[in-house]
Amino acid sequence: MISTGEGFVMRHHSGRFFVQHFNWPCIAGTACHDPDRQPELSYALTANALDATLIYNREWWLTRWLDNNPAWRATIDQFEVVPGPGCGCCGARGGTMWAEGDQFRCTKHKDRNPCAIEGCRCTTDRAGREMRSDQFLCQKHWRPLTTAEERRVYSRIWRQAKARERKFGAGYAWSMREVRRLERIWRRIVLKARARAAGDLDMDEINRMFGWEE
Ligand SMILES: [Zn+2]
Numbered sequence: 001m002i003s004t005g006e007g008f009v010m011r012h013h014s015g016r017f018f019v020q021h022f023n024w025p026c027i028a029g030t031a032c033h034d035p036d037r038q039p040e041l042s043y044a045l046t047a048n049a050l051d052a053t054l055i056y057n058r059e060w061w062l063t064r065w066l067d068n069n070p071a072w073r074a075t076i077d078q079f080e081v082v083p084g085p086g087c088g089c090c091g092a093r094g095g096t097m098w099a100e101g102d103q104f105r106c107t108k109h110k111d112r113n114p115c116a117i118e119g120c121r122c123t124t125d126r127a128g129r130e131m132r133s134d135q136f137l138c139q140k141h142w143r144p145l146t147t148a149e150e151r152r153v154y155s156r157i158w159r160q161a162k163a164r165e166r167k168f169g170a171g172y173a174w175s176m177r178e179v180r181r182l183e184r185i186w187r188r189i190v191l192k193a194r195a196r197a198a199g200d201l202d203m204d205e206i207n208r209m210f211g212w213e214e
């Protein structure tokens with residue numbers, strides 16, 4: 001899929017993106033020279049960020065565009081201006097882009113996932129797993145941004161799975177319950193690591209969200 005360049009897109013609170021279409025009244029494929037036949041604009045929401053209308057000047061969009069399209073003032077609160085689709089690993093936009101869910105990758109990084117910490121350029125082979133930005137903490141960030149307790153709990157779950165694998169065979173390493181438990185703990189570790197990286201240390205709130213039980 002092709003991204004048309006840099007800029008911003010308008011994201012609706014439903015997760016879809018604002019797109020404007022020019023509808024030419026002339027017959028498709030013919031040159032139109034009639035000055036009375038002006039293109040009509042129509043607006044829609046699209047699930048694909050690569051189809052969204054790219055905005056190059058955020059302030060212009062939020063002021064001048066709204067002045068020209070006053071009917072949209074009533075709904076503007078439902079939108080957020082966010083960076084246009086870019087590679088989750090290096091931020092590159094344009095050229096051939098690969099998409100999965102809300103994630104995008106350039107060709108160089110199509111098989112990589114980035115470190116979960118914003119701005120970190122470390123990536124890992126996603127080895128056929130989902131394209132996501134919250135599945136990996138690099139060596140540089142793993143120790144400084146997690147506590148010994150978190151690392152201990154996380155590695156214990158893996159040790160227990162390995163023990164089950166040795167005892168019962170590869171198919172028995174993980175039960176659904178254990179998979180969910182690992183996912184929950186990993187989500188919490190990433191959320192806390194991101195909060196620590198951002199200097200936002202409201203750990204009590206995060207603990208409440210996950211009902212930390214270990
Ligand atoms: Zn990239």
Ligand SMILES: [Zn+2]
Nearest residue numbers: 115120138141
């Ligand atoms: Zn990192």
